[in-house]
Amino acid sequence: MTIKWISTLLLSAALLASPATAQDRAAETRPIHDRSQWLPPSVPTSDDVLRIPAPAGYNAPKGSFVLVGGRLFDGTGAAARPATIVVEGKTITAVLKPDDRNWPKDAIVYDVTGKTVMPGLIDLHMHLTFLDADDMSVYSDSNISGAQSVMRGLGRMGIYLQSGVTSVRDVGSHGDAPFVLKKLQAAGEIPGPRIFAAGQLITMTGGHGAGHAFGPGYPEVGDGNPNSMVRIASGPDEWREAVRIQFAKGADLIKLASEYSQAEISAAVDEAHSLGLPVTVDAETQYIDMAIKAGVDSIEHPLPRSDAAIALMAKKGVASVPTLIPYRIITRSSGGYFGSTSRRFQLNETTILDMARKMRRAGVKMGIGLDLIMNWPEYMPGAYINELESFTQIGFTRTEALVAATKTSAEIMRMGDRLGTIERGKLADIIVVDGNPDQDLSALKKVRTAFVNGRLMLQDGRLFMPAHEEKPLPSAK
Numbered sequence: 325m326t327i328k329w330i331s332t333l334l335l336s337a338a339l340l341a342s343p344a345t346a347q348d349r350a351a352e353t354r355p356i357h358d359r360s361q362w363l364p365p366s367v368p369t370s371d372d373v374l375r376i377p378a379p380a381g382y383n384a385p386k387g388s389f390v391l392v393g394g395r396l397f398d399g400t401g402a403a404a405r406p407a408t409i410v411v412e413g414k415t416i417t418a419v420l421k422p423d424d425r426n427w428p429k430d431a432i433v434y435d436v437t438g439k440t441v442m443p444g445l446i447d448l449h450m451h452l453t454f455l456d457a458d459d460m461s462v463y464s465d466s467n468i469s470g471a472q473s474v475m476r477g478l479g480r481m482g483i484y485l486q487s488g489v490t491s492v493r494d495v496g497s498h499g500d501a502p503f504v505l506k507k508l509q510a511a512g513e514i515p516g517p518r519i520f521a522a523g524q525l526i527t528m529t530g531g532h533g534a535g536h537a538f539g540p541g542y543p544e545v546g547d548g549n550p551n552s553m554v555r556i557a558s559g560p561d562e563w564r565e566a567v568r569i570q571f572a573k574g575a576d577l578i579k580l581a582s583e584y585s586q587a588e589i590s591a592a593v594d595e596a597h598s599l600g601l602p603v604t605v606d607a608e609t610q611y612i613d614m615a616i617k618a619g620v621d622s623i624e625h626p627l628p629r630s631d632a633a634i635a636l637m638a639k640k641g642v643a644s645v646p647t648l649i650p651y652r653i654i655t656r657s658s659g660g661y662f663g664s665t666s667r668r669f670q671l672n673e674t675t676i677l678d679m680a681r682k683m684r685r686a687g688v689k690m691g692i693g694l695d696l697i698m699n700w701p702e703y704m705p706g707a708y709i710n711e712l713e714s715f716t717q718i719g720f721t722r723t724e725a726l727v728a729a730t731k732t733s734a735e736i737m738r739m740g741d742r743l744g745t746i747e748r749g750k751l752a753d754i755i756v757v758d759g760n761p762d763q764d765l766s767a768l769k770k771v772r773t774a775f776v777n778g779r780l781m782l783q784d785g786r787l788f789m790p791a792h793e794e795k796p797l798p799s800a801k
């Protein structure tokens with residue numbers, strides 16, 4: 325009787341304790357379900373994170389071209405060397421020795437003598453549609469129109485491409501605007517970088533960015549605003565649903581921001597990973613511990629965290645996108661870093677570099693992200709070059725910084741097999757630079773030509789669009 329009573333008690337205690345424990349453990353170890361086990365490598369798929377089966381040659385432009393006479397910095401970390409690059413459709417089909425002329429007879433030949441050919445740069449932290457500073461006094465996220473958001477994003481795509489950026493990871497933009505822009509760019513209808521979009525940033529009531537979710541009428545609780553840049557969620561179920569809403573819009577990743585409970589972030593990460601989406605988080609202090617426990621894939625910014633958290637990031641392969649340049653801009657233009665309810669800590673140009681240096685020393689994988697909010701894209705390409713220079717200040721060589729900007733950043737986007745280097749079989753995202761960026765980073769101010777997905781989109785430093793091709797009228801019966 326007594327034994328039975330005790331064992332019943334123990335069983336109830338175990339039942340009470342076990343669901344949370346098991347859930348935590350599952351969330352911590354659950355991998356991204358990328359479906360690759362169901363898709364043999366021979367099956368062509370979409371060139372995004374979801375890898376949806378697609379017809380062969382999907383989205384490839386017609387024709388081929390070669391780049392001859394240049395020095396190739398291929399993004400693998402190897403020293404620059406003379407080489408000829410052959411592109412057929414959207415794919416790099418060969419990297420030839422300079423005297424080898426084995427390319428398709430009808431290929432367009434670009435003479436790039438004296439220039440450097442390299443993989444297009446990647447920005448892992450962008451907000452295509454973020455309101456300009458001037459607009460913020462007139463509009464809020466709840467009365468901005470989708471058309472305004474799309475046009476703002478289009479302008480920024482042009483600036484980024486002129487700066488040599490051929491892929492951006494949009495980690496929070498208004499409504500469906502980034503998805504509209506992504507589709508038009510992929511179809512070759514507008515020039516700009518390839519877009520990987522998170523959709524709305526997800527946070528809690530009062531969390532980082534939550535103010536963007538509200539307009540006039542604040543504090544109306546809930547999201548209720550599909551055009552907003554931010555979605556508010558309360559409780560694990562709403563965090564799961566918020567993830568599903570971005571997935572439904574076509575998200576390539578999920579962006580979460582502190583603050584949250586462990587149960588909320590664990591639910592969101594579990595849901596995203598089940599759907600095949602990686603997760604990145606804007607967090608600080610103990611919220612970074614929770615994010616690591618939940619199994620996130622990367623953490624944005626150089627915000628405060630413990631040495632133990634840094635060691636765990638390295639051990640578990642959680643990448644860092646330190647985004648040093650926005651904090652430089654803030655401290656220089658505001659005379660300091662002034663917090664908010666979600667930013668109760670102190671930062672300056674020394675502390676951000678120290679944090680990045682610690683992560684570098686611990687062996688955390690690090691990529692390039694600029695977080696140029698408001699009208700800061702006008703600081704391009706200097707902002708990108710400044711971020712690369714920061715990487716050299718924390719222990720990267722110039723070559724390693726450029727590899728972080730290309731190969732490593734592609735890997736952090738889970739696109740490392742298709743983007744980030746100039747090698748046979750990769751997608752043709754290529755820039756041509758006047759000068760040697762691997763010897764002098766400021767040469768990146770002179771990006772002359774850019775191809776995205778094998779399409780010429782920048783020529784002589786200006787955006788390029790092919791001429792309209794007339795379609796014949798329907799013939800009379």
Ligand SMILES: [Zn+2]
Nearest residue numbers: 449451495695
């Ligand atoms: Zn951001």
